[in-house]
Amino acid sequence: MPYIPHTAEEIQKMLRTIGVNSTDDLFSDIAEEIRLKRALNLPRGLSEKETWDKINGLASKNKHMGKHICFLGAGAYQHYCPKAVKHILSRSEFYTAYTPYQPEISQGTLQTIFEYQTMICELTGMDAANASHYDGATALAEGVSLAIDVTKRKHVLISSLVHPEYRQTVATYLEGKNITLDQIPYQDGLTSKKELEQRMNKNTAAVVMQTPNFFGAIEELSYAAQVAQQTGALLIVCVDPISLGILEAPGNLQADVVVGEGQSLGLPLNFGGPYLGFMAVKNKYVRRLPGRIVGKTQDRLGNEGYVLTLQAREQHIRRERASSNICSNQALCALGAAVYLSLMGPEGIREVGRQCIQKGIYTKKLLSKIPGIKIPFPATTFKEFIVETTEEPQRINEHLWKAGIMGGLDVSGFYPELKNHILLCVTEMRTREDIEKLASVWGDMS
Amino acid sequence: MIPKDLLYTEEHEWLRLQENKVIIGITDFAQKELGDVVFVDLPEVNLVLEANDVLGGVESVKAVSDIYAPCPGRIAAVNEALTDTPDLINEDPYGEGWIVELEIEEAPKNLLSAAEYEEFLNKGE
Amino acid sequence: MEQIIFEKSVPGRGEKYLPQLDVPEEDYNISEKREVPPTLPQISELDCMRHYTRLSHLNYGVDTGFYPLGSCTMKYNPKINEEVANLPGFTDIHPYQGEETVQGALQLMSELQSYLKDIAGMDGVTLQPAAGAQGELTGLLLIKAYHQAKGEERRDKIIVPDTSHGTNPASAALCGLKIIQIPSDDKGTVDIEALKQAVGHDTAALMLTNPNTLGLFEENITEIADIVHDAGGLLYYDGANMNAIMGYARPGDMGFDVVHFNLHKTFAAPHGGGGPGAGPVGVKDFLSPFLPVPIIRFDSSKEKYYFDYNRPQSIGRVKAFYGQFSVLVKAYTYMVRMGWDGLKKASEIAVLNANYLMQLLSASYYQPFRGPCKHEFVLSPKNLKSLGIHTLDIAKRLMDYGFHPPTIYFPLIVEEAIMIEPTETESKETLDTFSEALKMIATEAQENPEVLKTAPHSTPVGRLDEVMAARKQILRWLTS
Incomplete structure (x- = not known):
């Protein structure tokens, strides 16, 4: 069988050590009535060559953008994307590792995330970033939850020019929180300033803008920031990071939370995923950041090193009171983005x-x-x-x-x-x- | 270390009652269980609370402990020093490590005396 | 340790990857333009390669050595999966291309949906959730939508055993549901009496991992299912431990109504240093109308796969596009290679390996629950506590023997827990060597406890000061 090293003789030896006659005895705790009494309804296993041929055949049925x-x-x-990026990502020391819970043997992952966090902060003009989200849509949804959590308010204003699938994702995430998600109409391909002002109220937790917006147009962030600040709402900006060599960093325009989709930073189209959600905040919201964060510290001899930090925010410690349920993230995609940014x-x-x-x-x-x-x-x-x-x-x-x-x-x-x-x-x-x-x-x- | 002049809860909080106010912190036992405190989540002054509302939290690296309001009240003061030096809770849990001051109308009920708290701890072990 | 990449930067250095602009340059108007460029590294390609290659040497992956993390299923990640996922026919397709141009991708996703359905005994599957935790969120939203559609909004309680993964209560809280935690009985499984007490008119669902996080199969699972169903609640299966039962038993036949799969655990997609994973969700028929949009279907009259968005009762979408597609490709490739026979064998040997290792360690470490275990088991070295030795010391010392430590201090109900999941891809010799190391460490604990307390000794850094990290909060590099 593929990927199972045991010889028949070894299996017998192991059974003897355990003190049972067959592996069936090890499943005796599964009651007869719930046993599966037929083979799984999958084809029989294939050799590696047949597997390759079959799946290569499926791939070649697709019309891909390398040829169009x-x-x-x-x-x-x-x-x-510089070709070197793929070579780093194919190093199995990175991609076959788990989350770096044991820092002494995970400094590679930890330092790359620390460098990635720094790059996201540099691009967005913010103080702190986390180690990644599933994608731009979920990063935005978590950003909105953060604002609701901070302000304890129940009304969210979101530009109708935020990616429609992101808005749908935000709506799904807010289900059960009793929040009004209010869309700001657009005018001339930009979020309407008049509508933004009119819809703001004292219960508004956040104003959500995307720039460049879904129609590609560049929004005026400082105006949105000013309107948000008047009633104490947070400004959440969803941004394509590849635009931030040209566009002003949202952090310098008073954004409180910056999120976005990092796929532009060297990740393939991949039919929609895996991509890279990122989130960066101003210092005062660091403890509200969901997900994993890497920080720098020292060992007992004074050697510098990196660890997952501020973990008391997370689900494995805080359980139902955690700021988010996120556990797995997109660490390898974050590494790809970091290598891309280093090379560019x-x-x-x-x-x-x-x-x-x-x-x-x-x-x-x-x-x-x-x-x-x-x-x-x-x-x-x-x-x-x-x-x-x-x-x-x-x-x-x-x-x-x-x-x-x-x-x-x-x-x-x-x-x-x-x-x-x-x-x-x-x-x-x-x-x-x-x-x-x-x-x-x-x-x-x- | 359980000072005689304080009152206690089963959530390992201590209370110092003063006329219409109560000062709240966590006990020496609680700080030892938590380990090195790295952050104290303090409420806003003037926040109004019902009994058993969570008013804040004390975090160590691998654990977090919520602080509950023992009775209805209004936050009159918070220990700002904890923002920069959360380890005051480890060093001096009953003094410099106090957490909040709650303004109350009626004294909280069902508190433990020092002796009762000690008994409660012994029972737990 | 490796210097940080920003400190290797030299102004003006770096390769150019793009050609000259080949269209006429025009003036344009942007009011909020960037004046100060972001501080990114300026580094040659060679130095960049060296930097990340050296960092990779500071890591430990499944390809480096034995990685027995309990509940994480760190099995071998076959290389064909990586190669296949890198085919341009998969990497260079756009999510909004016309369906007729991506029939291969849709066929793959559709077949993956049916494989997953059969493995779990479910009727419908969504591939959208990005990870196990998002699968939980999706599953709970489905359960909530179902109760709402029946006019039973009052069902807002999720019951979890005290051995559950932290994501279970966190996911429930995220969709506005409340948690009731019930204790385990002295055998380590669900306490039936406590469950009976906990269920009622407000029960939305019970979330269960089976085998549970102690590696024990819930022998009373059908009775548990009846209790919850009779109260009007549903059963949610956390698929983290699916590797123990493939082809032997199916959550659907045990009475579960919703399942999430961790493709990066059971189905050999790599963990990527934390992600990306994938967390598809399977459901029984009556929950299918609520699945996220879109679902992939086959139109037999047109011989064409297509996205079905016409689902009026859908909970919506939980992320953009269709899921972690390249992770789906890897998991599908694995299933094709293994087949029904290989998957069953994988579970058989995963369970054999766990029981064998548990037996080897039975003399030197206290075992709170006696076997047979399924794919993982839990040790409790509380017998060493009197020597001042804790689980953390044992874990750190294992690194000096060249192993990745197991999951530690979980599940929470076991004092000083060490949770070991060897997986089926590890050979007998590896298990023998690992058990020798753990026995040696138990001896060291008696003879030279200091060497454990100060471990690890052979790693690039020693034990790091997490208190300092949390207090100082250095979360990014800054120019000094």
Whole structure:
């Protein structure tokens, strides 16, 4: 049997040591009536070669973005990742380790998380970060819970331009907490300032903004911070970290909690996961941070080292009074992001952002020349933007796909009022040639 | 070490009653069980509490102990010194390590005397 | 120890990975622009590789040595799983691609759903939850939605035994449910009388791990199920210990209504130094309408797999997209390789290994509960307490013998608990060597207790001061 080293003789020896005749005797405590009396309804095991062939066959049924030109984003992005990142992630000292509960033999994981926490703090302008969440959506949900916990208030204002699946996740997490989740409508592709102001009240725990928002537009955070502060609500900002070489750190714009999806930082598309949720806070909320946190300390001889710290917040000690139930996190994804950021450096991160913005501008310019295409929202965008068409998005995407182009997202599924609106994504991966091909193939339709 | 002039609860809190106020801390036994205190979660001054409400908590590295209000009241003062030096609870649990001062209307009921608390501890062992 | 990467940074150093911008540069207007760049390392690729490679040497993984963490199932992570998950047909597909372009991925997920259903005896499965704890949250939200749909909102109590994992009560609290903890009986299993006292009109569910965290199978499981069901409550199965029973017994046949799986434990996906894991949830038919959206289905008329979002009673979604896809790929690959025969063998040998090791240690360590155990067992070295030796000292000393320590101080009901789960992938020699080390340590405790109290002696750092870490709170590097 695969991955089981025992010979028949060894099994006999072991049974003799235990003092039983067969392994069946070791299952005598499972009553006859609940025993499974048939084989599991799975195929019989395969050799490694057959396994490889079967699963490689499934993989090759998928049309992957390495072979097509991808203009699809909406929370999952194709960016360039230095090849070295994968080599670090494939070191089994990292990926076959458990959570670093025994620090003396886990300094590798612990130090990389400490470095990752520092990088997240640097990018976001915050004081402390935790060791990761499942994804951007759950990091946001936990950020909102933190604000409710801190303020003891029951009303949460969330921009309607926060990723729709994140908003759905927040709603699920708030079930049972008796909280009103109030959506701030948008205006001209940005969160409406007027609506934000009008909806604020003394019971508002948090204002939640995403920048760049779901339509790719860059929101004005200092305004939201000012409105939130007037009634003592927390400002929670959900941000794409790859934009933070260009956009001001939310921490410098008075954000209280910064969360986001770190997939942009060198993680593959992976059909939606595993990704990397991150959360960073100002000092006064450090004890409210959910999940694992690494801190620096010393051993008895004065050697520096790292440990999981502030563990009394966590479920394995506080049980039903813990700030969250999170246990497993995305440590390996956090390591990937740390290696990516180390290799790209401050200059690399700025350059990715610059190319995203410029390529977006160029794409918008080319597309807006096509009859029937409009750019409906004037705001500056980062790597995504909305295009309004006279054609059905599905028809356009079918047409583009014939030329090997994966078109954008039909947003009417999330925003029914936006019929014939497509969210396009242009990262540094797209060459001028790709962009011009998009415009020419699209233009051919009319 | 169980001072005679204090009253106790089965949650290992000590209370010093003074007219309409009560000062609350945790006992020497409690601090030893917890080990080195690393953080004390203090309530906001003026917070109004019902009996048995959790008013704060004392944390060590691997454990946490909640502090309960012995009776209804209002937080009149908290021991700010614990914010920077939580180990005062280990060093001087009945003195410098006091936690809060609660303003009360009626004295809490069902408290243990020093002798009763000692008996309670012995029974537990 | 390794210097921190920021201290290796030299301004102006570092590789460039991107080509020159190939479109005309335009002016744009951003009011909140970054003026001060983030302090990130500026380092050559070689120095970066050395940094992380050296850090990896300070770690200990399953590929390094024996890792008998109880309730964590640290079995071997087969390399084919890693290779498969790195195929571009899996890594380079976008979650919003049209369904017709990802049929291979959907087929994989659909088959994984059916395998999991059969292993657990359930009727429906969601692959969305990202980890065991999120699986618990999902399962409890399903239970809550079910009671609500029946007009029984008053059912807001979750019963857990005192041996339960910490995530159980934490997850219950997260969805607004209250906890009733019941004691275990002197055999280490659920105290039936206490359970009878605890159930009632307000019972939402009982959460149970079976075998429990002492490694004992709940022999009265059908009676337990009847008690809870008769009171109108449901049964939740924490799948952390599924490795003990695959192909032998199924939670669904024991009376459980909801199950979560830990693909990173039972199904050989790696733990990643803390994650990512995956925590799919299985349910009986009557709970299926409440599962998160979307569910993967097969349309036999069109011969096509598709996402089913049309589920009006769904609890919603618990994360973005569909789950930890590449972890699902690894677990699926493992199941295909093992097959029904291999999975049953894995449980058989996991249980054999645990009983064998328990027997080897029976003379030197106190065993609070006598076997047979299932996939794990608990020791209590309280006989060494009089020498001033605690479980922590034994755990740390094991590192000097080249082993990762077992889970310690859990479950909470056992004094000085040491919880050992060897898994089926460990050979007899490994178990023999490990037991020799533990026996040696028991002798050292008598003859030279100091060597235990100051252990470990051979690791990159000694015991670290956790009190200092919690008090000083240095949670990030700062320029000095």
